[in-house]
Every structure is written in structure tokens, then in C-alpha cells.
Amino acid sequence: MAKKKIGKQTIQFIDPPSIISTTSIVGPKEGKGPLSQYFDIILDDDLYGEDSWEKAESKMVKEAVKLAAMQKKLHLEDIDYLFAGDLLNQLMSSSFAARDLRIPYFGLFGACSTMAESLSLAAIMIEGGFADYVVATTSSHFSSAERQFRFPLELGNQRPLTSQWTVTGAGAAILAPTEEKGPYITRITTGRVIDYGIKDANNMGAAMAPAAVDTIKAYFQDTGESPNDFDLIVTGDLGRIGNEIAIDLLRKEGMPINKTLKDCGVEIFDHAKQDTHAGGSGCGCSAVVFCGYLYKLLKKDIFKKILLVSTGALLSPTSIQQGESIPSIAHAVAIEGQLKG
Structure with a gap:
């Protein structure tokens, strides 16, 4: 009998994991939006000092994870697992970041649902007693997504009014066993x-x-x-x-x-x-x-x-x-x- 499952699709945690730290990195356009004051890093250049958009996206993931760990005075070696995903073929941004971070890695693809997916699986890992610290991270980049799913930016194709603008950004959240202070995933x-x-x-x-x-x-x-x-x-x-x-x-x-x-x-x-x-x-x-x-x-x-x-x-x-x-x-x-x- 699954003691923590309620209904058909929901898990209720007995010891809800804490989200102890988060970091958000966004591109220049996102940094000019109404939520700019809440982001930790706003890039001046969407290449982030790299020579391709894909490398820039991977760098955002690495830096978001590192900063989230630093906020709690954690070393990367303290983190047991990394759950990460993005939109690119073979999870290029996440996998290349994981290569450099050297944290045991689960690559996830849920398209734009991946942040909630990574938080869900990280919470299961923590509450199940399998880890002390798990990081959930997700990224996308306007230019890398356009190149893969639509057209080369150089063509300047007209975008229909129903289309959406892929966010350039990466978010990372570190989960740990229940602490005195939340927030908590329940x-x-x-x-x-x-x-x-x-x-x-x-x-x-x-x-x-x-x-x-x-x-x-x-x-x-x-x-x-x-x-x-x-x-x-x-x-x-x-x-x-x-x-x-x-x-x-x-x-x-x-x-x-x-x-x-x-x-x-x-x-x-x-x-x-x-x-x-x-x-x-x-x-x-x-x-x-x-x-x-x-x-x-x-x-x-x-x-x-x-x-x-x-x-x-x-x-x-x-x-x-x-x-x-x-x-x-x-x-x-x-x-x-x-x-x-």
C-alpha cells in the first residue's frame, strides 16, 4: 500500500522537504520586465561571454547552481544529486553543465514543465531518505530554442501573434530535509x-x-x-x-x-x-x-x-x-x- 499517495496522481509528503535556497539568472529582455527586482543576476549580453547561445545557456545553469549552493555555504560536493533539463536535443545545456559541476545527474525532459518535474523528483528523493541535498534546475534561451524549433534568427521571420517569446534564463533550487524554516513542498x-x-x-x-x-x-x-x-x-x-x-x-x-x-x-x-x-x-x-x-x-x-x-x-x-x-x-x-x- 502506497502510504504517501492520495487519490490517483498525488503524493502527500509526511516530512515535507524544505527549499533552502534558490537562484535565478535571466537575460537582458527579461531583466527589463516587471519582475526584474526579484532576479539574482540580469545579463547584459545574452551570450554571457560565450561564443554560442547553447554555451551561454549551459553557463547559466552552472552559475545558478553554484550561487544557490554558496547562499547556504554549501560546496558542490555536498550536493547528492542534480535534476536538470532544458529544451535542446540531448539536453545539451543541462548535460554540459553537469559535466563541469560533477554532481551525480539525472537529465529530465518535460519541455516547459521541467521545473515542476525536477522539484517533484527532488522532493521524492529527499523525503524518501535517499539524499541530504538535491538541486533542481531548468533553463532555456530564446536564441538556442529559435534555432532548434523555428528558424535561424538571421532570417528575421515574422512571428504570428499567437507565438510566445522563449525566456532566456535558468533557475536552481536546493532541497533538503525538513528544516525549521520553509518554504516546504507538501x-x-x-x-x-x-x-x-x-x-x-x-x-x-x-x-x-x-x-x-x-x-x-x-x-x-x-x-x-x-x-x-x-x-x-x-x-x-x-x-x-x-x-x-x-x-x-x-x-x-x-x-x-x-x-x-x-x-x-x-x-x-x-x-x-x-x-x-x-x-x-x-x-x-x-x-x-x-x-x-x-x-x-x-x-x-x-x-x-x-x-x-x-x-x-x-x-x-x-x-x-x-x-x-x-x-x-x-x-x-x-x-x-x-x-x-
Whole structure:
């Protein structure tokens, strides 16, 4: 009998792991957005002193992990496992960072859901007694993602209004066994792959919204909680279009949570001033919004309880060229500033 599983898709931790440190690194465009004050490092140059965008993305991962460890006066040797993922083929950014960090490494691919996926697995590792310190990290880079999934930037292709701007950024969070101070990961809900038949790779918000709704619905069915128990339910990167679709679908499911539901892809950019069309996207989107903005407000007790629902479109250049639809997934992580009782 799985003692810590409740319902069909949710795990409830008996000894909730603590998130003891986070770091967020973002590019110049993200640093000009409304959340700039919450990021630890804002790059002046999206090449980060490297000679390719891919190397720059890998460097962001390395530096985010190192800084997160330094904040708690930890050495890299103190960290038992690294859970990391990105959008690139063979997890290039994460794997090359892991090569240099020399921490035992699990490479993850959940597309833009990877931050919640890495937090989920890191929490299981800690609460299961398999490690003392685990780092969960995720990254993306506008230019490396454009090169892989769309067109060479040099072509200057026009972007449809449904498209989203891949966030240049990396977030890292270190988890440890329950400490006196939070925030704490209390529950996780693992998503199912959902596919509503959307084939437009320039409208990923529409493809991912049903997955977000499916996971949010599963969380509340499994736990018996209600949206009113949370200060914020924040999806990963549905963007403006996907967020509107999610609100509508949730309303049809009998969960009108539009006042509580926010989206990292909407929050990270100023739509009126920065011309990001439908908003932000990418693995780094929910990573930097959580590790920067949300974590800091949890630490200050401004947010007492949030549900992070990172969303991912599980497409590839090959699947799109072959005319396949876009399967999507969302993972939910319940995070509380303080434990009850």
C-alpha cells in the first residue's frame, strides 16, 4: 500500500522537504520586465561571454547552481544529486553543465514543465531518505530554442501573434530535509499527457492549456482542497491565450478560479511595452519566476501557499515536420511557507 499517495496522481509528503535556497539568472529582455527586482543576476549580453547561445545557456545553469549552493555555504560536493533539463536535443545545456559541476545527474525532459518535474523528483528523493541535498534546475534561451524549433534568427521571420517569446534564463533550487524554516513542498501531482489535436507550433498556449486544467483538476480531486486554500495558482507558460483558455475550461469544470490563477509567461514580460506577443515560454520561464519572484514572496510570508503548475508542450522539430499534433503535460507542486501544527 502506497502510504504517501492520495487519490490517483498525488503524493502527500509526511516530512515535507524544505527549499533552502534558490537562484535565478535571466537575460537582458527579461531583466527589463516587471519582475526584474526579484532576479539574482540580469545579463547584459545574452551570450554571457560565450561564443554560442547553447554555451551561454549551459553557463547559466552552472552559475545558478553554484550561487544557490554558496547562499547556504554549501560546496558542490555536498550536493547528492542534480535534476536538470532544458529544451535542446540531448539536453545539451543541462548535460554540459553537469559535466563541469560533477554532481551525480539525472537529465529530465518535460519541455516547459521541467521545473515542476525536477522539484517533484527532488522532493521524492529527499523525503524518501535517499539524499541530504538535491538541486533542481531548468533553463532555456530564446536564441538556442529559435534555432532548434523555428528558424535561424538571421532570417528575421515574422512571428504570428499567437507565438510566445522563449525566456532566456535558468533557475536552481536546493532541497533538503525538513528544516525549521520553509518554504516546504507538501504535495505533488504528476500530470498525464493530454492531446487535444492542436498542430500549430506557434500556438503552444492552446496546446498546453488542457493539460494544465487536467492536472489542476486532479490535484483538487485527490486532495479535497479548493482553490480558495491557495494565495496563488500559477501555471508555467500558457501565455495570454493559453491562460484565457485554461480559465474558460476550468469554469466549465466547475472551478471558476480566474482571480487566483496566474501565469508565469504573462507575468514575466510587459505585454504593452516589450512586444512578446502572447507572452513568455520555455523551460526557464517558470524556473526563474519561481526561483526569483515566487520563492522570495514565500520567504517573506506574503504568499503562504501556492500551487506551481509548470506546463510543457512535448513536441519536437521532427514531430512537427511529420504533421503530428502537440501532446502536452503539466506537473503541480504545492508549496507552503510554513507547516501547520
